[in-house]
Amino acid sequence: MATFSSVTRQHILQAIAEYDDRGAENFLGVYGFGPSRGYTLVHEGKTYDSKAILGVAHRYATGRAATSEEFHGGTHGAAEILRKRGFEVDEPETAAAPQKAAAPRKAAAPRKAATPRKPAEPERVAPICPTCFMTLPGTGVCDSCG
Template identity: 60%
Template sequence: MATFSSVSRQHVLQALAEYDARGGEEFLEAYGFSPSPDYPLVHEGRSYDSRAVLGVAHRFATGRLAPPDEFTGGMDAAVTILRKRGFEVTEPATARRPAPQRVPRAPRTPRSPARSTAAAPPAPKVCPTCSMTLPGTGICDYCA
C-alpha cells in the first residue's frame, strides 16, 4: 500500500506539468490510469484527474508509481493529501455532504464584578507620624 507522506507540493506540480505536456488522455494511458471524473484537482483554472496526478507525484517522490488500487484510505485520503499540499479538489455533486448547521449563540454580556456578601475588612490604622501600619495594640513600635 502506498503512503503519500513523502509527496510534496513540488512533486504534485511536476505531475501537473507532465499532465499538461502530454495531454490528459495520453498522461492517463502512459501510467495505466482510467479516467476518473470524480474529485477533480483544479489548478490555475484547469481540471486534472486527481488520482492519476497523485500517483505520478508519488513516482516523482519515491521512484515508484502508486496505482489507484494502492491508495490507502481510498479517494478521501487522496483528496485530503492534495488539499494539505495546498491544492483545490472539488467533490462531485453526489458526494457533497451538507454543511453542518450552526446554531447562533446569544451575544455575550460582560460579567459584572463579583460581589461578596461579606463586608470588606476595615482599612488598617496608620501611625500619623511615620505612616507605618499600627500593630494590634494601636501604638507605633517605631515612634512610641
C-alpha cells in the same frame, strides 16, 4: 500500499506539468489510470484527475508511480492529501454533505484543444543488482559487486 508522506507540493506540480505536456488521455494511459469520476484537482483554472496526479507525484518522490489500488480511502483519500499540500480539489455533487449548502463554484476555464501527440512508451524498468540493490549499468555487471 503506497505512503504519500514523501510527496511534496513540488512533486505534485511536476506531475501537473507532465499531465499538461502529455495530454490527459496519454498521461492516464501511460500510468494505467482511468478518467476521474468525481474528485478533480483544480490548478490555475485547469482540472486534473486527482488520483493520477498524486500517483505520478509519488513517482517523482520515490521513483515508483503509485497505482489506483494503492490509495487509502480511494479517491477521497487522494483529495485529502492534495488539500493538505495546498491544492483545491472539487468534490462530486453526491459526495457533498447533505446539510451543507453547496458553495457557488467558479466556472473553470475551458481546456485548450489537445494537439495530437506521439504516444508515449511505457517507462522502462532498470535492472537491479540482486546483491547490493543498485541499478546496473548498461553492461549488466554491477560496478560494486562485479
